[in-house]
Amino acid sequence: MEPLREVSGRAIPFGRKNIDTDVIIPAKWLKTITRDGLGRGAFETLREDPGNLFDSPEFAGSPILIAGDNFGCGSSREHAAWALLDLGVRAVIAPSFSDIFSGNAFKNGIVTVVLPQTAIDRLMEVAQTDPVSIDLESQTVTTPFQDRFTFEIDPFRKHCLLEGLDEVGLTLARGDAIARYENDAKAALPWLAKGVEHA
């Protein structure tokens, strides 16, 4: 994964609330066996409207998406994160995110920035005409008009994003600790440790 330190540029002032992952990428696009090319299906239903933001000359390819409360709710499909990435989105700003979407986004190098609705309202206004900048190290979102909003992020997620770390590789390096746990579990919870051998 590429390290991510800052995301700057135009932000799509989308703003809608309870956007589920069926809206971000409809089920028919889930039949792929690769991670690529899903940008074509991103927000497909909304993009049937010729005036949609995602295809407008002004916002197409923007690295930041501003959304409403509960962005990414519903299905666990990581295709939603892959679709956004393929559109060029590297950061989503919203008052709240679904837990699963947020995890999926982070694992694909997309930062989810939680800000209060008042800050979102201001950024929606700025985004109409001007760029927005997110700095991960200082955990801030700024605008050319001296707006400055700070956000919280899990320290481990921040570390992985800044360093571009591969989580699987990190955990595989903890193989000894996992083996120790498995040994202990064999004594403490033997029926769980046995798995499908019972059949």
Add this chain to the structure above:
Amino acid sequence: MASRPRTLYEKIWDAHVVERRDANDSRGTCLIYIDRHLVHEVTSPQAFEALRAAGRTVRRPDLTLAVPDHNLPTTARRDSAGARIPIADPESAQQLAALERNAPEFGIRYIGDADAQQGIVHVVGPEQGFSLPGATIVCGDSHTACHGGLGALAFGIGTSEVEHVLATQTLLLAPAKTMEVRVEGSLGPGVTAKDLVLHICGVLRASGGTGYVIEYTGSAIRDLSVEGRLTVSNMAIEHGARAGLIAPDDTTFAYVKGRPYAPRGADWDAAITWWRSLTTDPGARYDKVVTIDAADIVPSVTWGTSPEDVVPITGTVPAPENFADPSKQDAARKSLEYMGLVPGEPMTGIAIQNVFIGSCTNSRIEDLRAAAAVLNGRRKSANVKWAIVVPGSGLVKAQAEAEGLDRVFIDAGFEWREPGCSACLGMNPDKVPPGERCASTSNRNFVGRQGPGSRTHLVSPATAAASAVAGRLADVRELDRQ
């Protein structure tokens, strides 16, 4: 350590901590051991591909079970000579073939498309005794919350996490906040577990559970069968919760005992001892508590395009201006336009053209019995063009056939299908046509969920059956009186 009162969630969490990333931070990210991993064809191909590319193996294939469910057609899968009937959609066929190839390559037990045990992963797991109380269970599917009905800590994960679990049998997780949703009292006649959880969706709204693991407690929950509990926990994700939990009890143990992968002999005795300790201690604190009176719950139905858009079947389509939140007013207007509904219209006046009985929420034997009890001796209305029953697994199907339920459905004008996810999300050929309405026992009424332009009303199996007979959304309690 031993004396601090803990919630059920904390007990399961604590039993699965491999290590803390920061030993001094009790709320920080932990490496959590995963006891059971269910794999289906949609969210796994990229995970297997990544393992292959990195030369990695599956750490515990014996804790992993692969079952195809989303793409499978629900029509016959073998011809009379036993040969496989080809799947028309090449992309569906490719995805199914990938799982059929990946599972044996990585040493994972695979239940095939024509096996009697095949079904929706969330039906198969509990049915096989693969899902157990106190276990950590994951699957690349948000409705994994379902298994919480057994008292397991179960949640949906993305494909990168599927890869992580395959390679390491663990996940890096930060602990969730805890919420108790306490439902006291008894459910009235015609009111089911589905109505209960739809009601909770209306109370908590679509994001009320975000960041929480919800434990459902109270007499109304304890009185539910295990299948009813699975229905409730299944929809925890529809209020945004990371997982749902229901403390295991004698009802749970009786359900688990004797299932193919359930512990036996001395293992069973040891398991029971631990399972009995899996209750929230007196004095343990939840971060949030919500109380609901079971007497307030009537058969519930959705009117909009979010599972929070719930009204009693006796209610009317709401007016957007009556919502306090301006963004909800806007969302409600869009929903009503999509759904083709007018504020003030009685819910029981809404004509339906399709009925779907199935999905991981409501496709178990008790669901089919409830629907068949309503349909027995009745027929679907002429304006219902398409009515299908999709059992949750081959075993549910066989049980239903042994009880003669298939005849009841067929005589009522329903199609009796093969198991799978089917019209819950229409990845297979089962779709609701654009602009048409469906009374559906599934879990999501999102825009286009059951097919482009489809209009979904989420209901219980009994309400779906009653609605099929009436040709409009119906109050099953009224039908019972006729």
